[in-house]
Amino acid sequence: MKDTAYWLDTAAPTVPIPPADSGNDADVIVVGAGLTGMSCAYHLAKRGARVRVLESHTVGWGASGRNGGMATTGLSVSLSRAVSRYGVERAVSMRQRYNDAIDLIEQISTDEAVDTEFRRAGLMNLAAREGHVAHYEREAALITELTGHPAQFLDRAEVRQEIGTDTYFGGMIDPAGASVHPTKLLGAMVQGAVSRGALIHEHTPVTGVSRTQRGGHRVHTARGDFEAPQLVVATGAYSKRPFGWLQRRFAPVGSFVIVTEPLSPELAQSILPNRRVCSDSKELLNYFRLTEDNRLAFGGRARFLSRDVASDPKSGEILQREMVELFPQLRGVAVEYAWGGLVDISLDRMVHSGTHDGYWFAQGYTGHGVQMATYMGKILAGNVSGEADNPWSDLSNPPIPGHVGWPWFVPVAGIYYAALDRFSR
Numbered sequence: 001m002k003d004t005a006y007w008l009d010t011a012a013p014t015v016p017i018p019p020a021d022s023g024n025d026a027d028v029i030v031v032g033a034g035l036t037g038m039s040c041a042y043h044l045a046k047r048g049a050r051v052r053v054l055e056s057h058t059v060g061w062g063a064s065g066r067n068g069g070m071a072t073t074g075l076s077v078s079l080s081r082a083v084s085r086y087g088v089e090r091a092v093s094m095r096q097r098y099n100d101a102i103d104l105i106e107q108i109s110t111d112e113a114v115d116t117e118f119r120r121a122g123l124m125n126l127a128a129r130e131g132h133v134a135h136y137e138r139e140a141a142l143i144t145e146l147t148g149h150p151a152q153f154l155d156r157a158e159v160r161q162e163i164g165t166d167t168y169f170g171g172m173i174d175p176a177g178a179s180v181h182p183t184k185l186l187g188a189m190v191q192g193a194v195s196r197g198a199l200i201h202e203h204t205p206v207t208g209v210s211r212t213q214r215g216g217h218r219v220h221t222a223r224g225d226f227e228a229p230q231l232v233v234a235t236g237a238y239s240k241r242p243f244g245w246l247q248r249r250f251a252p253v254g255s256f257v258i259v260t261e262p263l264s265p266e267l268a269q270s271i272l273p274n275r276r277v278c279s280d281s282k283e284l285l286n287y288f289r290l291t292e293d294n295r296l297a298f299g300g301r302a303r304f305l306s307r308d309v310a311s312d313p314k315s316g317e318i319l320q321r322e323m324v325e326l327f328p329q330l331r332g333v334a335v336e337y338a339w340g341g342l343v344d345i346s347l348d349r350m351v352h353s354g355t356h357d358g359y360w361f362a363q364g365y366t367g368h369g370v371q372m373a374t375y376m377g378k379i380l381a382g383n384v385s386g387e388a389d390n391p392w393s394d395l396s397n398p399p400i401p402g403h404v405g406w407p408w409f410v411p412v413a414g415i416y417y418a419a420l421d422r423f424s425r
């Protein structure tokens with residue numbers, strides 16, 4: 001079993017090595033080459049800006065190369081909760097950004113003529129407890145009434161038509177949800193950015209930042225210093241010093257994915273006949289989808305105490321057990337990949353973006369970063385270029401109380417949510 005992500009193993013982006021290890025010739029420096037950073041660099045390069053991307057490891061090394069590749073519609077809170085927090089008009093417009101973000105993935109694939117395995121087969125939310133069914137019934141009605149994008153409620157019998165298990169009590173389908181091969185998407189943006197002159201420095205961790213006399217930014221790395229008038233920090237759940245201000249504003253939670261060997265077409269059809277991307281209603285949820293070569297990618301927040309989230313065989317075993325409990329027809333099917341990564345969960349489960357100390361940032365995608373990180377990279381490119389549009393910049397963004405660096409509270413939260421799942425009916 002491989003402990004690399006299936007996406008990176010099958011399509012790691014190819015990045016040309018830049019000619020120089022330092023310089024002050026860029027208009028914008030972007031730190032972090034995940035979906036946020038690469039989308040920002042790509043959209044800046046399209047606008048004609050000179051961009052340098054600095055990445056500690058390789059493009060997609062962080063959450064962007066390790067996720068489930070599910071572009072899920074809807075905010076990370078329900079529409080009903082968003083309405084009660086922000087009012088109808090704002091909640092609907094926030095939710096629309098998530099749909100726009102999925103359109104953007106399709107647009108990038110088309111513009112760069114790259115097959116990113118984008119497939120709009122719809123998102124299916126699944127009620128793991130009987131008591132969760134009514135929520136989906138109300139939510140589907142509210143989405144249909146307020147947004148103009150109908151969502152479909154499913155009762156237990158209807159769910160059974162959509163999935164090869166008797167486990168779920170009901171659910172909801174949002175047809176706008178999609179799947180994508182995330183590192184092929186990154187590859188499309190690398191190609192588009194580099195062909196327009198962007199320089200991507202892999203294996204170049206940023207160790208410090210300071211301001212220049214002219215109000216720009218000097219960025220320090222072991223290879224040398226870089227200067228630019230504008231700085232974008234896109235370090236996601238892997239943020240730490242010198243970006244401690246960002247680090248204290250989200251919880252880095254381990255999430256894990258396994259990928260099976262390719263399934264026969266009949267077996268794949270028996271599991272998800274309409275190839276929807278799925279997630280269930282548990283607090284410590286499971287999410288799953290088929291890949292284009294008919295493997296099942298099955299994920300979950302399996303362990304909160306794992307020391308090495310990138311490679312954790314125990315989490316792989318837990319997930320395989322859960323997968324076979326859900327789909328007994330997969331007993332005996334080999335699991336070929338198991339990996340993990342960190343998800344940036346914000347306290348209010350909303351995206352946070354704006355400026356701090358003169359640099360731009362976007363984070364807190366709370367499990368919805370495949371499309372939203374891509375989208376926020378584009379929004380940041382606009383902001384850096386002087387545009388005002390940023391849907392989240394006015395949301396209050398305090399640090400997590402007691403968070404000084406090591407996220408001691410994450411295992412505590414894990415125990416709490418596991419207990420909620422155990423007692424939820």
Ligand SMILES: Cc1cc2nc3c(=O)[nH]c(=O)nc-3n(C[C@H](O)[C@H](O)[C@H](O)COP(=O)(O)OP(=O)(O)OC[C@H]3O[C@@H](n4cnc5c(N)ncnc54)[C@H](O)[C@@H]3O)c2cc1C
Binds near residue numbers: 363
């Ligand atoms: C297991 C897992 C499953 C997920 N599944 C889904 C899913 O199905 N759907 C969904 O929508 N979302 C999912 N997510 C979340 C989604 O992947 C993330 O929200 C998104 O990829 C965040 O992108 P990003 O570019 O902001 O951060 P990242 O992709 O984490 O990139 C940050 C980069 O910054 C670099 N970096 C950090 N510090 C420095 C420094 N000092 N100098 C230079 N570089 C630095 C890191 O090396 C890293 O490459 C999942 C996440 C995980 C971990």
